[in-house]
Amino acid sequence: MSLLSQKHMLGLADYSGDEIQTILDTSLQMRDILNRPVKKVPTLRGVTVVNLFLENSTRTRTSFELAEKRLSADTLNFSASGSALSKGETMLDTALNIEAMKVDVVVMRHKSPGSPQFLARHLESIIINAGDGRHEHPTQALLDMMTLRDKYGSLKGLRVALVGDILHSRVAMSNIIGLKKMGAEVIICGPATLIPRGLEKMGVEITHSLDDAIQRADALNILRIQLERQTAGLFPSLREYHKYFGVTRVRLEKASSPLTILHPGPMNRGVEITSDVADSEHSVILQQVTNGVAVRMAVLYLLAGGRAEPSA
């Protein structure tokens, strides 16, 4: 049984602030394990986890796989290429076949928004969303929040600016939902064409001026900008994007106090972020990566921990 009210982690929209707090608290304990000389506990011994990544991912898949191994779960990696999916099998048939081999947890990434919800309706397994299209990426937002909490102690009243391509960003959506639930203020900054309609109804402030966002925020979470958005006509050029929305040391120096810099990766150095910012003492980008493993261990433990055999 899950130690949370939810069976799955489909998105932070389903979770309360208290539950997010529980996950973040548990993540601290998990990070202690990561800092030990022997980084492994028997918590999920006998639990089988499938990493069903039907869209490319290196960082998130590696992070989940490591989290699973640290908890002694049996893990299996599954990707779209070279699988029956490339032979025309549906995602549901693929998932049902994997489940028929008796697995307990499916960690999934898919390009279609709502695909984890869809699988959760048809499978018995615990589903953890590792990114569904532009919808949600809950563990990324949890690790961002954990990193901010490390720095500031609490998220309440913290002003966090999300900068860049909000329209296509599941990271942005999960961060908005999670940060709002934890009492933070969210500032959205990006070109008008990369901010989705109706976002203002989610209780965020929207600005098209990076200087304005820097003036008001305690921390910047800088999102990756993709060249394909330029060719789709959403902004004129990466050069112009960098000039007006790229986070540089010169811009940051205008702030009254230093801002904490986050980036979910992979970074385009010289586009949305310059190297002097990415590598500065205020950057917590690599701490995010460490916290990612801890957060995923916490989520796996809280959702699947009750399924494991009691450890001797």
Place this chain on the structure above:
Amino acid sequence: MTSKYSRFDKPARAENLYLQGARVVDPRTGIDQVLNLHIVDGVLKSTAHETPQSADVIDLRGHWITPGWFDLHVHLREPGKEVAETIASGCMAAMNGGFTGIACMPNTQPALDDAASVNWVRAQGKGFPVDVNVIAAVTRGREGKELVEMSEIVEAGVRAFSDDGGPVKSSAVLLHAVEYANMLGARIFEHAEDKYLAEGGSMNEGEWSTRLGISGMPTIAEAIDVARCVLIAEYSGGAIHICHVSAKESVELIRQAKKKGLRITGEVCPHHLLVD
């Protein structure tokens, strides 16, 4: 609504039929009441209260009897996509739903873009108690370039043309189609959509498309094409019907066009009205 009487496993004889306890609705005569109908040789004889001798009795309590319905916009998918629907399955569905007439769209594979294919579809529908009307393609292969042989198709009994599934993208082609069809007493059914604005979208663009992470289509993707149709109808004097209207901006444009006396009509889908 479930019925203990299935209209298909027990064929009743129209020679002597007693339909019991249905709500009879007929807008033309203003009737809306529960009645028992006695039908003899296919003709309504009386609204008798007593069960007539040796009649087939059908208990229709909880059901409605209405004039046959007509669906102006169906897809029979045949030829080409028989996995999804066939002329036979579409006709059976119509019959089950109380529809005695349907008009099917031509976006089959190949498209219904000549008199021969139109006649073929109608011939397949002959065996069903449903009038199968065909809306023929506006352009050959629905490619938006060359007009179909409209005169011959109209002569075969067609009254409407549509490249439904998508819009007639070229305004020049649309104008010429409306003019040519108007000469023949036919009209164009436009699937109103600006493809550039709607591209990649799966739902209405707004707060919920943002929350769900689903690519949205702005309502103006439809309304911009409706505005184009209104202008073309006004310029040409021809008639254009707007398919599956779903945006309030479109409704407003159609309303204004009608007020001006333009020959613009529209249709809506039940699910657009009833499902939140």
